[in-house]
Amino acid sequence: MKTPGRSARIMLPIAVSVIFLLLWDGAVRFSGSDLFPKPLDVLRGILELVEKGLLLKYIVASLFRVTWGFALALLVGVPAGLLLGWYAHAFAAFNPLIQMFRPISPIAWIPVAILWFGVSDAAPVFLIFLASVFPITVSSIAAVKNMQPVYLRAAQNFGLTRGQLFRRVIFPSCLPQILTGIRIALGVAWLVVVAAEMIAVNSGLGYLIIDARNAGKRYDLVVAGMVMIGVIGLVLDLLVRQLEKFDEVRWGYANR
Amino acid sequence: MSFKRTVLLSAILWLALITVLHCALNLRLRWFSGGEAQQEAKFRVGFIPVTCHLTCPVTDFINKQVNGENFFEPVRFNGFPELKEAFLSDYMPATFILAPLAMALREQGVPIKIVYLGHRDGTAMMVHKDSRIFRIEDLKGKTVAVPNRYSNQRLLLFKAFKERGMKITDVNLIEMPPPDMPAALYAKAVDAITSGEPFMGQTELDGYGRILYLTKDVWPNFISCVLAVNESAIKNDREKVQRLVDGIASSGKWLDQKMDHRLLAADFVAKQYYNQDPRLLSFVLSKPPDRVKYTNLLPLKKDFEEIERLGVESGILQGKVHFEDYADPSFAKDEATVQAHRWEGEKK
Numbered sequence: 001m002k003t004p005g006r007s008a009r010i011m012l013p014i015a016v017s018v019i020f021l022l023l024w025d026g027a028v029r030f031s032g033s034d035l036f037p038k039p040l041d042v043l044r045g046i047l048e049l050v051e052k053g054l055l056l057k058y059i060v061a062s063l064f065r066v067t068w069g070f071a072l073a074l075l076v077g078v079p080a081g082l083l084l085g086w087y088a089h090a091f092a093a094f095n096p097l098i099q100m101f102r103p104i105s106p107i108a109w110i111p112v113a114i115l116w117f118g119v120s121d122a123a124p125v126f127l128i129f130l131a132s133v134f135p136i137t138v139s140s141i142a143a144v145k146n147m148q149p150v151y152l153r154a155a156q157n158f159g160l161t162r163g164q165l166f167r168r169v170i171f172p173s174c175l176p177q178i179l180t181g182i183r184i185a186l187g188v189a190w191l192v193v194v195a196a197e198m199i200a201v202n203s204g205l206g207y208l209i210i211d212a213r214n215a216g217k218r219y220d221l222v223v224a225g226m227v228m229i230g231v232i233g234l235v236l237d238l239l240v241r242q243l244e245k246f247d248e249v250r251w252g253y254a255n256r
Numbered sequence: 257m258s259f260k261r262t263v264l265l266s267a268i269l270w271l272a273l274i275t276v277l278h279c280a281l282n283l284r285l286r287w288f289s290g291g292e293a294q295q296e297a298k299f300r301v302g303f304i305p306v307t308c309h310l311t312c313p314v315t316d317f318i319n320k321q322v323n324g325e326n327f328f329e330p331v332r333f334n335g336f337p338e339l340k341e342a343f344l345s346d347y348m349p350a351t352f353i354l355a356p357l358a359m360a361l362r363e364q365g366v367p368i369k370i371v372y373l374g375h376r377d378g379t380a381m382m383v384h385k386d387s388r389i390f391r392i393e394d395l396k397g398k399t400v401a402v403p404n405r406y407s408n409q410r411l412l413l414f415k416a417f418k419e420r421g422m423k424i425t426d427v428n429l430i431e432m433p434p435p436d437m438p439a440a441l442y443a444k445a446v447d448a449i450t451s452g453e454p455f456m457g458q459t460e461l462d463g464y465g466r467i468l469y470l471t472k473d474v475w476p477n478f479i480s481c482v483l484a485v486n487e488s489a490i491k492n493d494r495e496k497v498q499r500l501v502d503g504i505a506s507s508g509k510w511l512d513q514k515m516d517h518r519l520l521a522a523d524f525v526a527k528q529y530y531n532q533d534p535r536l537l538s539f540v541l542s543k544p545p546d547r548v549k550y551t552n553l554l555p556l557k558k559d560f561e562e563i564e565r566l567g568v569e570s571g572i573l574q575g576k577v578h579f580e581d582y583a584d585p586s587f588a589k590d591e592a593t594v595q596a597h598r599w600e601g602e603k604k
Contacts, residue, residue, distance in 0.1 A: 064275060064282075071271060213436065219439075240593045243263065248260075248516075
């Protein structure tokens with residue numbers, strides 16, 4: 001496959017975006033809907049949020065909740081995944097439970113979150129934690145299980161202790177695959193921000209969408225919230241991909 | 257810099273930065289200023305941005321204007337399920353809530369007591385302006401959206417059908433959050449919608465909805481939402497519950513005193529509490545002025561017995577609890593003795 005050049009890599013997505021916006025605008029005009037907003041209405045909605053000083057506040061609130069939920073998921077998910085991947089008995093014991101919890105949508109957890117945490121920031125953080133901890137754990141388990149046995153044999157020859165083995169061999173060799181899991185989990189964490197903010201918090205991009213539904217005919221703000229979530233999601237993904245440029249990770253992708 | 261150090265450092269910096277920003281922008285630095293304790297001590301009251309709960313923000317606003325602060329903290333929710341769950345988790349001791357929902361919770365053993373009404377009337381059944389539905393009988397075989405199975409809107413439909421010799425199964429009832437109803441009617445996804453205002457008035461204001469009936473025409477002095485408190489608040493915080501009920505009563509009287517007051521309330525509530533277009537709230541509070549009323553809010557046994565009876569017939573209540581179990585009208589004063597707030601807007 002021929003890789004596109006630098007200018008093509010910039011121009012192609014812009015061209016596709018412009019065509020998408022034109023199609024969107026045309027479709028709204030064609031249908032004659034005065035409820036669904038056109039791209040320009042959405043832009044005006046975003047500018048209105050900027051003028052009121054709400055946009056920055058909402059973005060910060062959502063990023064705060066995703067950051068903490070995701071950080072907790074990393075702190076729990078990666079060590080848990082490495083241990084479960086390494087110790088077969090632990091895996092046999094816990095895997096069914098993990099697989100059972102994994103497919104439950106964070107929306108289903110909303111009532112539980114409110115009953116446990118009230119309507120403070122802790123409830124959405126908990127929901128985001130739940131959404132992201134399973135992909136991280138599962139990808140870490142898979143990373144350990146797929147590890148090349150030659151690393152382990154070498155480690156045994158050097159007489160490493162168990163702690164050293166985890167820190168110096170297992171974790172580094174699993175890092176590239178864990179990072180892929182982290183990328184997916186970050187996407188999921190950001191994805192559930194709308195659901196997580198359906199709880200009575202009064203800030204955040206998810207709240208913006210729910211609040212705009214309450215506000216009558218403000219579908220421009222609903223779509224503005226969607227656009228901001230999309231744009232920030234893109235930026236987050238680009239940032240995580242920067243990690244892949246480090247040597248500690250890049251070796252795992254070298255053969256692509 | 258090495259991979260480990262870069263990642264660790266940027267992660268810690270980001271965590272610190274976003275936390276400080278969130279505290280500064282959204283939590284107004286109350287962690288740092290020690291304001292948290294004060295916040296905790298406040299008496300929380302739950303509400304949803306509908307006209308049925310209007311007296312909650314009105315009382316808060318006028319108390320702040322007159323006294324500089326308010327003794328209770330209104331907490332806004334976006335739907336009844338979340339509101340109910342926050343009440344169950346003891347996050348707040350008082351809330352505005354659907355009357356049949358409060359009664360059903362009581363049946364399920366929740367220590368909830370209705371102490372006052374939120375309003376009277378204030379609901380409508382809307383159809384699309386192109387629709388051929390002109391009488392309640394025409395709803396036969398149609399799809400009607402109601403807010404919740406425990407909503408009085410559903411009971412009202414039940415009552416209206418019964419009086420016309422129809423059955424509730426003659427229509428296809430679906431539950432839908434009120435904010436989504438206008439768009440559903442616009443797209444003709446449903447044939448009729450019914451919920452609290454301002455979502456019904458919105459379809460009229462935007463020119464695609466037509467009123468099939470206003471509640472006052474089918475069930476005069478209809479009650480949809482009530483002010484309910486946790487029994488522990490009645491036991492331990494009597495004085496606060498009394499102040500709350502008095503404040504709500506004064507706000508109701510104030511709202512029904514003059515059209516100017518309603519328009520004033522429409523403006524500050526829309527801008528500062530509901531985040532809605534002030535035009536919309538002015539519309540539903542004034543056209544016609546008796547679309548929703550905020551006086552005569554004393555909980556009366558006979559009104560609730562009717563709700564109880566309809567609730568049992570329609571299958572949402574079991575009839576295990578009665579007025580004395582789920583209501584405590586001792587805080588409510590006789591309408592004649594209720595004083596309206598003496599506040600006429602800012603004159604600075």
